[in-house]
Amino acid sequence: MSRVAILFRRELMAQLTAPGTWVLLGLSWLWLGALFRWQVMPSAGHGDLQFMLWQGTLHAVNMQILFVPLITMRCLAEEKRSGTIEMLVTAPLADHEIIIAKFGAAWFVDTLLWCVLPLYMLVARQAGGDPDWGPVLAACFALLGAGAVLTAIGVFASSIATNQLLAAFVGLLLTFGFLYAPRLVPPDWSFTQGILSSGDLLKQVEESARGIVDLVAVTFQVSMCALFLLFATRSLEARKWA
Numbered sequence: 001m002s003r004v005a006i007l008f009r010r011e012l013m014a015q016l017t018a019p020g021t022w023v024l025l026g027l028s029w030l031w032l033g034a035l036f037r038w039q040v041m042p043s044a045g046h047g048d049l050q051f052m053l054w055q056g057t058l059h060a061v062n063m064q065i066l067f068v069p070l071i072t073m074r075c076l077a078e079e080k081r082s083g084t085i086e087m088l089v090t091a092p093l094a095d096h097e098i099i100i101a102k103f104g105a106a107w108f109v110d111t112l113l114w115c116v117l118p119l120y121m122l123v124a125r126q127a128g129g130d131p132d133w134g135p136v137l138a139a140c141f142a143l144l145g146a147g148a149v150l151t152a153i154g155v156f157a158s159s160i161a162t163n164q165l166l167a168a169f170v171g172l173l174l175t176f177g178f179l180y181a182p183r184l185v186p187p188d189w190s191f192t193q194g195i196l197s198s199g200d201l202l203k204q205v206e207e208s209a210r211g212i213v214d215l216v217a218v219t220f221q222v223s224m225c226a227l228f229l230l231f232a233t234r235s236l237e238a239r240k241w242a
Contacts, residue, residue, distance in 0.1 A: 004097045004104075011105035015071065021109060024070055028063055028113050035059050036120055052120060057139045057209040060114035061202060064150050065179060069171030071109050072154025075102040076236070077167035095236045099155060099229055107151045114143045135211035142208030145221035146201055150175050152228035159235040199224070 015021050036056060079085035088098060118136060154171040161167035182200040204217040 003093055004101050007093065007098065007101035008104050011075075011102050012108060015105055015109045021071065024067065025109075025112055028067055029116060032056075032059060032063065032116060036123075053135055053139055054206060054209040056117055056120045057143065057205055058202070060117055060143055061146055061179070061205050063113060064110065064147060065175050066172065067113055068106075068110055068147070068150045068154045068175055069157065069168045072106045072151060072158050072171060073161075073164040073167035075106060075155050075158040075167075076232075077158045077161045077164045080161075081163050089236065096229075096233045099159075099232045099236065103151060103155050103229060103232075106155060107148055110147045110151050111144065114140075114147070117143065135209060138211050138213050139205070139209040141213065142205045142217075145218060145225075146205055148225045149201065149221050149228070150178070152225045152232070153178060156228045156232040156235070159232040 036059075076085065079088055089095070117140060153174045154167075157171035157174055158167040161170055179201055183202070199220055201221070204214065204220070207214060207217070
């Protein structure tokens with residue numbers, strides 16, 4: 001595990017010292033703040049703090065559709081472009097250790113995006129509200145799981161792409177499809193809709209924002225995260241035999 005920790009620190013420092021990361025985070029926080037001020041905060045005037053939390057959580061999830069592909073696109077695609085992938089795969093590291101380290105660093109940065117969510121409730125409290133911190137913690141837990149799934153998808157997209165732009169584009173398509181496929185199926189496709197609705201990540205996050213922590217949803221998120229990391233590992237292994 002020490003080898004994973006060393007690579008994790010390397011990847012995390014690369015993410016945190018890149019100016020683009022902080023520009024992206026700053027713009028995302030600014031956009032979330034604008035949504036909070038002009039769309040979410042007015043609901044507090046009606047005393048509906050639960051609606052505020054629900055809206056803020058959905059905004060945080062939707063922001064990740066664009067944010068996650070941009071922070072994961074360099075994970076492996078940049079290594080391929082610069083030629084350092086050969087040195088990385090021949091280092092004394094297992095393929096799954098490389099993927100886990102890169103995933104962990106990207107997931108940490110992704111967490112910085114929505115960690116401002118509790119500030120919503122603090123601002124509401126200063127404005128005279130009395131938020132229920134149980135649903136707030138449940139919403140943060142759900143965002144942690146959703147972020148892990150979307151980050152794993154982004155790492156997989158980076159593992160199959162040959163450059164960063166392609167990785168970002170594939171990641172964007174996959175994350176959008178994963179989040180909204182259950183809601184784009186026609187209502188008369190009852191069988192398909194029933195299957196996809198059981199894995200509706202947005203619905204799971206919505207329920208968590210209401211204070212409902214479902215073990216089935218947690219299991220689904222962990223399983224999907226592991227599945228896409230496995231796909232990324234297999235993609236990295238395939239390069240060795242190419």
